[in-house]
Structure formats: structure tokens, C-alpha cells
Amino acid sequence: MMDKNLWYKNAVFYEISVRSFKDSNGDGRGDLHGLAEKLDYLQTLGIDCIWLMPIYPSPLNDDGYDIADYYNVDKSYGTLDDLKELIAKAHRRNVRIIMDLVLNHTSDQHPWFQASRSDPNSPHRDYYVWSDTDQKYKDARIIFLDTETSNWTWDEKAGKYYWHRFYSSQPDLNFDNPKVQEEMINVARFWLNLGIDGFRADAVPYLFEREDTHCENLPETHAYLKKLRAFMDEHYPDRILLCEANQGPEDVRPYFGDGDEFHMGFHFPIMPRIYMALKKERYEDMARIMQRTPPIPENCQWCTFLRNHDELTLEMVTPEERQWMWEQYAPEPRMKINLGIRRRLAPLLDNDRRKIELANSLLFTLPGSPIIYYGDEIGMGDNLDLPDRNGVRTPMQWDDSPNAGFTSGKPYSEFVKGRLGYRNVNVARQMNDPDSLFNSIKRMIAVRKKHEAFGSSGMEWVESGNPHVAAYIRRHGDDTMLILNNLSASAQTVKLPPQYQKKYLDLFAGNEHVIADVLALDPHSYHWLQMQK
Numbered sequence: 001m002m003d004k005n006l007w008y009k010n011a012v013f014y015e016i017s018v019r020s021f022k023d024s025n026g027d028g029r030g031d032l033h034g035l036a037e038k039l040d041y042l043q044t045l046g047i048d049c050i051w052l053m054p055i056y057p058s059p060l061n062d063d064g065y066d067i068a069d070y071y072n073v074d075k076s077y078g079t080l081d082d083l084k085e086l087i088a089k090a091h092r093r094n095v096r097i098i099m100d101l102v103l104n105h106t107s108d109q110h111p112w113f114q115a116s117r118s119d120p121n122s123p124h125r126d127y128y129v130w131s132d133t134d135q136k137y138k139d140a141r142i143i144f145l146d147t148e149t150s151n152w153t154w155d156e157k158a159g160k161y162y163w164h165r166f167y168s169s170q171p172d173l174n175f176d177n178p179k180v181q182e183e184m185i186n187v188a189r190f191w192l193n194l195g196i197d198g199f200r201a202d203a204v205p206y207l208f209e210r211e212d213t214h215c216e217n218l219p220e221t222h223a224y225l226k227k228l229r230a231f232m233d234e235h236y237p238d239r240i241l242l243c244e245a246n247q248g249p250e251d252v253r254p255y256f257g258d259g260d261e262f263h264m265g266f267h268f269p270i271m272p273r274i275y276m277a278l279k280k281e282r283y284e285d286m287a288r289i290m291q292r293t294p295p296i297p298e299n300c301q302w303c304t305f306l307r308n309h310d311e312l313t314l315e316m317v318t319p320e321e322r323q324w325m326w327e328q329y330a331p332e333p334r335m336k337i338n339l340g341i342r343r344r345l346a347p348l349l350d351n352d353r354r355k356i357e358l359a360n361s362l363l364f365t366l367p368g369s370p371i372i373y374y375g376d377e378i379g380m381g382d383n384l385d386l387p388d389r390n391g392v393r394t395p396m397q398w399d400d401s402p403n404a405g406f407t408s409g410k411p412y413s414e415f416v417k418g419r420l421g422y423r424n425v426n427v428a429r430q431m432n433d434p435d436s437l438f439n440s441i442k443r444m445i446a447v448r449k450k451h452e453a454f455g456s457s458g459m460e461w462v463e464s465g466n467p468h469v470a471a472y473i474r475r476h477g478d479d480t481m482l483i484l485n486n487l488s489a490s491a492q493t494v495k496l497p498p499q500y501q502k503k504y505l506d507l508f509a510g511n512e513h514v515i516a517d518v519l520a521l522d523p524h525s526y527h528w529l530q531m532q533k
């Protein structure tokens with residue numbers, strides 16, 4: 001049996017924008033009560049842990065990633081008591097809840113920043129990074145390229161520039177100030193005491209700034225994150241920290257430390273390569289990045305994803321690959337944003353059921369614990385008329401009644417239009433249809449959860465003799481899985497090396513068959529096979 005504190009190593013995660021999920025009081029915005037009503041649904045799907053996007057009070061210039069108060073829940077979502085109740089209800093079902101912890105920056109509306117900018121003698125002056133010139137830290141890149149021209153913004157009140165890695169309305173906290181370091185540990189303690197199961201730590205590479213560096217992944221940053229982890233280990237050993245560091249595998253690796261920094265980290269580089277593989281119908285880019293991925297400590301785990309609330313980021317591919325990805329997946333200019341693509345999974349994959357399932361087969365069988373972005377389990381569409389990343393944050397499509405069963409009031413946002421809108425694509429219809437995408441994903445989750453091999457570390461690529469077929473082994477003890485994914489739109493054959501020519505149990509079909517010599521695979525088919533003795 002696995003140590004129960006390592007629950008995250010074989011868990012299925014689900015990301016939710018609370019505003020978008022379910023409205024319980026008719027104000028047109030999703031809330032915590034609404035989410036609680038839908039725990040049955042998430043349990044049916046087979047989810048182990050929910051990640052809540054920020055629910056803190058916020059002016060919403062960055063959809064809540066601009067926090068104005070770290071110690072409360074925004075009124076529109078409910079109260080702290082509502083959150084406690086939600087956590088209790090989820091725990092009764094064995095479902096955990098983690099939330100965003102935004103360490104790097106606050107909203108410019110936060111009282112700390114208001115005090116900091118207004119009064120040079122304020123104890124909060126030094127909570128932010130002020131400068132008389134905008135010429136410092138020149139080597140730091142700009143992340144929100146479409147909207148920002150500098151990481152410095154002039155503040156009239158302070159008569160100085162302040163530093164920000166994201167929107168100018170999100171001033172960076174000054175982590176060189178021990179007070180700031182302490183504040184953020186207090187914030188973590190507050191939510192952990194309330195019962196939250198951990199944090200998705202937002203934008204962690206950027207906590208510190210140092211001249212003549214690109215101000216990412218600095219040793220000081222790792223040192224602070226280790227302090228945060230030590231604090232959690234001491235008082236809350238079963239809670240987790242999930243790292244958002246959009247970096248190459250070599251640079252993400254240090255965020256696991258010696259098993260004493262993050263429990264989990266998103267695997268950003270594999271994500272675009274799954275889309276590359278589906279389009280090129282070849283697995284080599286995926287294999288190369290996985291081979292480039294260093295092993296991680298035994299108590300750590302990757303988190304794999306196909307989509308999330310942001311753009312499909314192309315920061316972790318070469319400029320040529322990025323250009324190619326834009327050509328393939330963002331044919332209309334408005335589909336692009338910053339260095340990425342602001343579309344959802346189903347439309348990206350032409351709403352092709354086989355490709356969507358295949359992508360999920362990869363998600364659920366590559367090393368790491370998978371996370372599903374709300375709505376992708378039913379193949380929801382996006383709405384490109386909405387600005388920024390809002391087109392992939394539209395209301396959840398529950399049924400085909402007016403307003404999708406999301407609200408009885410006036411919805412905060414437009415819905416998805418057209419064939420991927422709620423009249424065609426909704427939960428109610430798919431739950432009733434044994435052949436729906438929802439039910440396929442539910443089956444994949446159920447099968448995955450029966451086998452610790454999927455949560456184990458490491459994988460072995462199997463030479464299939466066919467560049468169109470991604471074949472690999474996942475193993476736990478003597479439980480060995482052979483996974484075959486035919487990336488091609490045409491039927492393919494593979495000839496496995498002799499050591500894999502064995503008897504297997506097909507984990508979906510439930511029948512046994514012997515692989516000997518040449519094996520034929522249907523277009524875009526996937527097979528999860530358990531080796532038999």
C-alpha cells in the first residue's frame with residue numbers, strides 16, 4: 001500500500017473556474033454552493049482532487065489572479081463558511097480541494113500596494129519593487145507581450161517605477177523583504193487551517209529579481225519555496241504544493257528539489273508536443289521531450305494537462321515549431337494570444353471524437369497525474385468573440401435548457417455559440433448516452449485508477465517499428481502495461497520486439513489476446529494492455 005500522504009501520485013485532478021461552473025443564487029455567476037451541488041457529477045466522473053482558480057476578492061483585471069485580499073472569498077462566490085462547507089462535503093466523498101496561491105504579485109488595489117505607493121514611510125513601502133529608473137533587470141522577458149511594453153510602470157503617487165511580470169495592474173511583491181516572505185506563509189496557514197488540501201502555486205519562477213539574470217528560477221526563489229514546503233511538512237504533511245513553472249524540463253526539475261520543494265509540477269513541455277504528435281501523426285517529438293525529462297524524486301509527481309484556463313502556451317517550443325503550431329492550430333489571427341492559442345480542446349482537434357479520445361489516452365497514460373479542464377470531458381467549445389482568455393472560460397454546459405442549466409439569472413458571460421454550444425454539447429445528454437465522450441473519459445479514469453502503474457514514475461518507449469504509433473510501457477512492481485496509440489488517421493501495423501510478444505488483457509474490451517508478430521491498429525485507436533503471466 002502506498003503511503004496515504006502520497007495520494008497525489010495517483011490522483012485525477014479537475015480544474016474549475018468557480019464563476020463559470022454553477023450558479024446557485026441566480027446572480028448569473030457561479031458560486032461555491034453551485035459547485036457543491038455538482039460534487040455528485042465530479043464523483044461520477046471519478047475525480048480525486050479539484051483545483052479552484054482564485055476565489056479571493058479581486059478587481060478581476062486578471063480574472064482573480066490579481067488579489068485584493070488574501071484572507072477572504074469574493075462575495076460573488078460566497079463566504080469563508082461556504083468554502084468550509086464545500087470542503088467538508090468534498091472530503092466526505094474522498095474528493096480533495098486545492099486552490100490557487102498567488103505569491104508573485106497582488107492587485108494594485110491591495111491595501112499593501114495602496115499604502116506602499118502613497119507613503120514612503122509606510123511599513124508596506126518595501127513590500128513591492130520600486131525603482132527610480134526603468135533600466136534595471138533588462139534581461140527579464142515580458143510575458144504578456146500583447147498588452148505590456150515593459151516590466152516597469154511609472155507610479156505618479158510614489159514618484160517611482162514599480163516592477164511587474166504580468167499586467168501593470170499586478171505589482172510584484174518584493175521577496176527580498178522578510179516581511180513579505182512571512183506574510184505569504186501566513187496566507188498559506190490561513191487556508192490550510194480552513195481545510196484546503198494544498199495549493200497550485202502561481203507563477204513561481206519570478207519571485208526574485210537579480211541584475212544580469214533573466215530573473216527566473218533564481219536560487220533565492222528555490223530557497224524561499226523550500227521554506228514554504230518545510231512549513232507545510234511540519235504542520236500539514238498530507239497537503240500539497242503544485243508548481244506552475246512554465247519552463248523546460250531541466251529548469252522545472254529543481255522545483256522538486258530533493259523531494260523537499262514541490263510535491264507536483266505541471267509538465268509544460270509535453271503539452272504542445274501532444275498536439276504536434278496528433279497533427280504530424282508521429283510520436284518522435286513526444287519521445288524526445290520525455291527522454292529529456294530528468295527523473296524526479298520518489299515522493300514527487302508530474303501533473304499532465306491538455307488544456308487549462310490560459311492560452312495553449314507555446315513558450316516551451318522553438319520559434320519554428322511555434323510558427324508551425326500557429327499555422328496548424330490557429331488559422332484565424334484572433335485565435336492567437338501572446339505566445340499561444342486561445343482555444344479549447346474539442347475545437348483544436350476539429351471536434352473529432354477519435355482524436356479527442358486519443359489525446360486523452362495520452363494524457364492518462366503518460367507519466368504524471370492528469371488534470372482535466374472543466375468542460376473538456378464533454379468536448380465543450382470556446383467563444384472567440386470574448387476578449388483575452390475569456391473565450392475558454394465560458395459557463396459550463398449542464399443541459400439544453402435556457403442558459404445551459406448554469407444559471408436562472410443573467411449569465412456573466414456569453415456562452416459558446418454554434419455546434420459546440422450547450423444545445424448540442426451538454427452534461428445531461430452525455431451522461432445518458434453510454435457512447436458519449438463523457439462516458440469514455442469516465443471509463444479511462446476508472447481503469448487508470450485501478451492500476452498503480454499509471455502513477456508510477458518513469459516509462460519505457462517501445463520500438464514499434466512505426467513512427468505513427470506511440471508505444472510505451474508503464475510498470476509498477478510486476479504489473480506491466482503496454483500502451484499503444486495510433487496517431488495516424490489511417491490503419492497502421494506494428495511489430496513489437498520479441499520481449500513484448502506476450503499475452504495481454506485489453507483493459508477496455510476486457511478480453512485477452514496474444515500479440516505475436518504483426519499487429520494491426522485502427523485509425524486513431526488506443527489500447528491499454530496489461531501483460532499476463
Ligand code: GLC
Pocket residue numbers: 062065066102166202203244309310
Ligand atoms: C498564471 C495564471 C494566469 C495568470 C498569471 C498571472 O500564469 O495561470 O492565468 O494570468 O499567472 O497571475
